[in-house]
Amino acid sequence: AQSVTQLDSQVPVFEEAPVELRCNYSSSVSVYLFWYVQYPNQGLQLLLKYLSGSTLVKGINGFEAEFNKSQTSFHLRKPSVHISDTAEYFCAVGSTASKLTFGTGTRLQVTL
Amino acid sequence: AAGVIQSPRHLIKEKRETATLKCYPIPRHDTVYWYQQGPGQDPQFLISFYEKMQSDKGSIPDRFSAQQFSDYHSELNMSSLELGDSALYFCASSLTGINTEAFFGQGTRLTVV
Numbered sequence: 001a002q003s004v005t006q007l008d009s010q011v012p013v014f015e016e017a018p019v020e021l022r023c024n025y026s027s028s029v030s031v032y033l034f035w036y037v038q039y040p041n042q043g044l045q046l047l048l049k050y051l052s053g054s055t056l057v058k059g060i061n062g063f064e065a066e067f068n069k070s071q072t073s074f075h076l077r078k079p080s081v082h083i084s085d086t087a088e089y090f091c092a093v094g095s096t097a098s099k100l101t102f103g104t105g106t107r108l109q110v111t112l
Numbered sequence: 113a114a115g116v117i118q119s120p121r122h123l124i125k126e127k128r129e130t131a132t133l134k135c136y137p138i139p140r141h142d143t144v145y146w147y148q149q150g151p152g153q154d155p156q157f158l159i160s161f162y163e164k165m166q167s168d169k170g171s172i173p174d175r176f177s178a179q180q181f182s183d184y185h186s187e188l189n190m191s192s193l194e195l196g197d198s199a200l201y202f203c204a205s206s207l208t209g210i211n212t213e214a215f216f217g218q219g220t221r222l223t224v225v
Contacts, residue, residue, distance in 0.1 A: 032213075034213070036216075041221075042218065043202065043216055043217060043218035043219045044155070044202060044216040044219075045216075046213070046215075046216075049213055051213070090154060090155070099145060099157060099160060099168060099214075100155075100157065100214065101157070102154040102155045102156075103154060104153070104154045105154055
């Protein structure tokens with residue numbers, strides 16, 4: 001069984017500031033890791049994924065994440081956020097790349 | 113590029129009614145997944161199908177059933193609807209393989225009144 005913990009339910013940040021959204025997971029097997037973004041009343045959009053290879057993964061909209069196996073973490077980062085980044089962000093884990101267990105989400109609120 | 117199509121996008125039903133949600137996967141994708149996202153909640157896996165056979169089952173109520181057809185589209189049937197069934201229902205599709213990811217549709221928002 002797998003589980004995902006997103007410790008921060010809300011993260012307020014000023015525009016152009018850096019941000020880190022934390023994600024920790026637990027699993028007894030090798031996993032695939034994902035970050036999805038959900039804008040209000042919208043579906044899930046894939047930001048980035050770690051399937052294998054380099055532990056630093058770059059995604060869309062300037063986001064990146066680093067897979068840390070020893071710390072079982074997959075934190076999402078962006079060096080400078082924009083108002084349009086305001087959304088709900090979900091970390092997800094799966095023992096296959098497709099059936100996923102999601103975290104409870106982190107609401108990123110970017111203000112001027 | 114073609115994406116996962118879900119219909120309808122919005123659905124309003126009364127308690128004890130039935131609802132059918134449809135999902136059309138990306139062409140050549142053979143696996144379909146259904147997720148339920150309640151208000152303010154994370155998406156929860158309901159059920160999946162591979163080559164028209166149920167491949168995995170999550171927290172799907174007995175009142176719900178689903179199937180995948182010969183053209184690989186899938187339908188989620190929900191009976192005796194309850195207020196708590198109000199949620200965003202996502203369908204995702206993938207091509208079976210080791211490193212294949214799931215692609216999500218825009219979801220169907222079901223409101224039970």
